[in-house]
Amino acid sequence: MTEQRARLVASVTGLHFAALQVGAFLAVESVSSSAWSTYAALSAAWLGGTLVGLWVAVPPRAAVIGGVLAFEGLVAFTQLAPWSRGLFVLGVAAVGAGGLWAGGFFTRAARRRATEGVFLHENNGFVLGLVATPFAFAFGGRTTLAALPLVTCLALFRLDETFKLDRSTPA
Amino acid sequence: MASISETAGETAGETVGETAWRVRSAATLALAGAALATTQLLAVRELVSGLFGEEVVILLVNATLFAAISCGYWLAPRMRRFGRAGEIAFVAGCLLHLSLPVLPRRAFAWLAAHRWSGAAPLVLAVGIAIALMAPLSTLLPRAVAGYADPVEGMRRSYGAELVGFMLGLGLTQLCFGHGIEVLIALDWSLLALVAGLALGPxxxxxxxxxAALLWPSLPERARAASSALYRDVHGMRSANVVFSVDSPYQRVEVVDDGPGRRSLYLDGLENLNANDLALLNEYLAVVPARAARPASTLVIGNGTLSLVAPLATLSDDLLTVEIDPVVVAAGERFFSPSAGRANLAWELVEDDGKSFLARTSRSFDLIVVDVPSPLTFQEAFLHTREFYALVRSRLTPRGVVSVQLSGHRLGASGRSPSRVTAALVAELPDVLVVESQIADRAFAYASRALPFRANDIRAVAPPSETRLVVLDAETVRARTRDAKPLDVDSLGLVLRRGLERLVDRRGSGGAGD
Known part of the structure; x- marks a missing residue:
């Protein structure tokens, strides 16, 4: 992978993480609870998922797809069963699943000795996602919120050819 | 002074043992993570309050703070070139934290006083964010680079920072609800420890x-800076901030602007002022309660508790659900002294209104939704069709929900009053809209089948109201026919309205209440 492409992959990965994290927060808070405890639980789930992903080897493709599927399930559940008590639990699980690759991605970068600039470019993408996701939600609703991680996921699979090689290789 | 590279990891500890170096590096990063969490939450409150707290401002501020972290990541590999200057810059960055919260408030006030209301406050916010966040975020990439095994370096270093960040979030939560000096004490302590571990004693x-010298005078200096902000940015000539406490949700401030002129501000946005409060309460709650004679009443919001006394005499049971305990504290102290409340059939629940309604099995004859205008997503969720469907499920067959419409009349179909009313009509078709001249606000009363008509409302309206407009259900439906009901999937209004207000303020000299 060229250096330029590696930067692009890191940025799209950051955008993908923001789409999952911010998107899940908005989905849960819209039809469940906006209490601080909800925010804290979701934040802890993301950070916890990231920690697990850092230390436990997970197949990259499975981690990315698992995170996206969990998110899509969460958004669908907010439409099918708004105000359900299960929404909070599902939200925590989905956010935790999304966080797995947030850890796995950095371990994989380290394994490839490609840590130079990885935090910078991932964070730049995250900043973009931090703004883009609420705008997508506000103007496109939960449909657009659900579409965003699908788009970033497909972009990642196209941009990062190593996903094909890594299909069964742990991060 | 030890060098950052020794502790944050560029050479794996030639003078101290490998294990000791790793422990120290992990401790530095854990503390840096905690400091990043506290600084981020502190900075969000300062910058959002200084720039006014609409959703679009919150987004800009959060993005700016994360962009500031990118600045630190960009600087990290270049630090080696700066040598001693880099270490001095790092300490200088930590020292800049000691200017919190006074410097941002004074700087916003100074800009407004000198009519620099265009992009200058936004540029200032970017500068403050970089100064506060960038030094701390230089540590992680340098620590990772310091390990011979990059995977181990990544796991230990990033893991330590994440654990610290979680710890910081938890500790910050404990500091909310107290004066800002408590959170500042935490932030400064963490910074001093980070500086000590990274660079030596x-x-x-x-x-x-x-920090120890500045801290005792902090409450007074913070209060004076806040008052200056309200004087110069909000145009309140005699502004005196008598209460300022950060909650997990927002900054809650009570500001006096001369005798009898007391206001409640949430994240820099005026929530209510004491002069308007009585009339707002009259139409939002007292008028529908007089007309409906409810046995059970639920009030969502109204942290000032100003509705408790008037409603308790009109309803057998009264329940208030308020999410923010700091607003309740400010309300009890400054807006609704508690005399006599203990004797009323009244209950206070600290919870999110949505969450409470979803869990409760109780039904109510009157639900009063006393929440701010939809300028943030959290507020807007309480004006959506989905929320009103939930409200409907907790109303008795002839139960009524009362809502203030965030405007003085129904107005154009794309604006908040029409969109909120359309959302109400979609779930509770029997709707009356009241446009009050004296309250300068429009209100809606909605039900499956309202227990009162327009004339009943006129009969119980305040005598001082000489030109009350009451729109019946048919007229309301006709007037909102083209309005899209506000729902969870169409909240563009929140960002559009925020942007309009932001642009107006930038063009009109700052005061934007």
């Missing part, structure tokens, strides 16, 4: 000594 002393 001298750096710790350089940060800790002035």
């Amino acid at each position: 001298r750096a710790l002393a350089i940060v800790a000594f002035p």
